[in-house]
Each structure stands twice: as structure tokens, then as C-alpha cells.
């Protein structure tokens with residue numbers, strides 16, 4: 568994997584809020600088709616980092632490189648134009664609207680008369696939900712009529728529609744039950760085949776060990792380390808998160 572060029576490279580990122588240092592010297596490469604988990608206790612800096620990558624906050628210093636280009640994510644629109652999409656916990660779906668309108672929210676396809684090209688949007692939505700196996704009754708279904716898992720599936724499908732390079736997932740299954748979580752994890756897993764880089768925040772170490780290729784640990788704004796999932800275990804990661812040495816289970 569390391570022989571492949573990273574799709575996203577963060578180098579020496581720092582973020583201060585006044586006297587508070589939210590992120591101190593953070594560096595990470597994400598490769599195409601790789602899932603990296605970002606873990607750490609409350610206040611470790613995970614959300615701040617996602618907001619920096621998605622253009623919500625400007626870093627105080629450091630560089631962000633997409634493929635070979637050093638970019639300034641001065642706004643969420645600019646981050647999106649570089650192929651970065653984020654799925655937040657609150658999903659940002661329009662509850663009263665259909666799945667297909669949500670898929671194209673703010674980026675609707677219009678025909679040469681400037682009218683909404685509903686046919687194309689519906690067909691594209693159907694194709695994508697089929698490919699990702701997001702089980703919804705139809706692209707016409709209204710968001711408020713869907714279950715939490717279906718909504719999360721739609722939010723990820725929308726990110727997949729637009730993300731050329733990277734999808735950032737902030738606790739994608741925090742509000743879901745066991746079966747819905749399994750389904751969403753399947754969808755996230757399937758992003759690997761699309762060569763998209765994924766950065767996922769999760770408080771569930773079980774989930775992190777199921778999904779991630781690598782695990783990056785933050786503690787109070789400091790980057791404690793990055794481990795390959797196959798070469799670490801929960802004890803080590805918990806020790807890194809808390810700063811306490813874990814005892815081997817006797």
C-alpha cells in the first residue's frame with residue numbers, strides 16, 4: 568500500500584483556538600481504497616481534524632496535499648471541488664424531500680432549458696443505490712419515511728456520488744442498531760473497491776477493527792501514533808487512547 572501515491576496527505580497540521588491547541592503537528596497519508604480510522608477520547612481533536620480537511624476550519628499551520636497538488640481548503644465548497652465529501656452525524660438530509668432530490672441537493676442536474684432533469688437524477692440515484700446495495704423502496708421515497716440505517720445509506724451514497732477522492736465519516740453508525748450498523752459497514756467497505764480514501768471517526772473499537780486498514784490515535788490534540796490494524800490489538804489502541812498501559816488479560 569505504501570508504494571501507492573496517497574490521495575490525501577496532511578503534513579504538520581496545527582490548529583489553535585485562542586489559547587487552546589486542538590491539533591498539534593498532525594501528519595497522515597490516506598491512500599486510494601484505504602480506510603483509516605481516527606480514534607481518541609472526547610475532546611481529542613477528531614472533529615476539528617475532519618473540519619480542517621473539509622474546509623470548515625482553516626489550519627493554523629501545515630499543508631494539505633491532494634495527489635500532487637497542495638491545496639487550500641478555504642471553504643467547504645473548495646474541499647468539495649477537490650473531491651472531498653463528508654458525512655456528519657446529523658446527515659444534513661432534507662427530510663421532506665425525496666431520496667433523489669437529496670442525492671443532488673444544491674447540485675441539481677438541469678436540462679438545456681434550465682429545468683430539473685428529474686429523469687437523469689432518478690436513474691443515477693437508482694444505479695448508485697443498487698451498486699451500493701442501499702435498500703430503499705425507491706428513489707422517490709421521502710427521507711422522513713426511511714429508517715436511520717436507510718438514511719445513513721443515502722447520506723453515504725450521496726457522498727459517493729460526488730467524492731472523487733476522499734470520504735470523511737463522522738460516527739456513521741452512532742445512532743444505529745446492530746443490523747443497521749452491519750449494513751452501513753458493508754457500504755463503507757464497498758467504497759474500497761471504488762478507490763476512494765476513507766477517514767472514519769468511530770468510538771466503537773470493534774467497528775474500527777472490522778473496517779480499518781490503519782488506526783490513527785489522537786490524545787488531547789497530539790498524534791500518538793498510527794498502527795496497521797493487522798499488527799495491533801485493542802489493548803494497545805486503548806493504551807494509546809488513554810495514555811495508560813494496558814495489562815495483558817491474565
Ligand SMILES: Nc1ncnc2c1ncn2[C@@H]1O[C@H](COP(=O)(O)OP(=O)(O)OP(=O)(O)O)[C@@H](O)[C@H]1O
Pocket residue numbers: 584587588589607608609610611612613614615616
Ligand atoms: N470552535 C472551537 N472553539 C474553541 N475550542 C474548540 C472549538 N472546537 C473545538 N475546540 C476544542 O478543541 C479540542 C478538540 O475538540 P474536538 O471537538 O475536535 O474533539 P473530538 O475528538 O472530536 O471530541 P468528541 O469525540 O467529543 O466529538 C477540545 O479541547 C475542544 O474544546
